[in-house]
Amino acid sequence: MEQRPLIGVVGPCGSGKSTLIAGLEKHDFTCRHIAQEHSYVQAMWQIITKPDVLIYLNSSFNTSTTRRKLNWLEKDYNEELRRLAHARDHANIFIDTDDLTTEAVLQKVLDSLKKMDS
DSSP states (O other), rough: OOOOOOEEOSTTSSSOOOHHHHHHHHHOOOOOOGGGOOSOTTHHIIIIIOEEEEEEEEHHHHHHHHTTTTTOOOOHHHHHHHHHHHHHHHHEEEEEEETTHHHHHHHHHHHHHHHHHO
């Protein structure tokens, strides 16, 4: 049996992290939701989880607040982005989820993981 990488998933609230993880786990991947957007420690994702692959899911302020029905100000969203900057800069896979279905996001990640493996 081939060794599967440990996958870390980060991104702003409402970007689709939990949904992606559920989809990847159905494909027998081991995933960790890294709550980097809530941490002041920029490298928390590296220190605690140490993923083999880091996936950054991006969503705009409008998409994030609509999906999660958040009563936020744009400054709250921008603070999350600031906290996510280090992870975003080091991500192996970056996907903007605004205009994608959950199935399309999953397929993009599966395709990217396959390319990384070959």
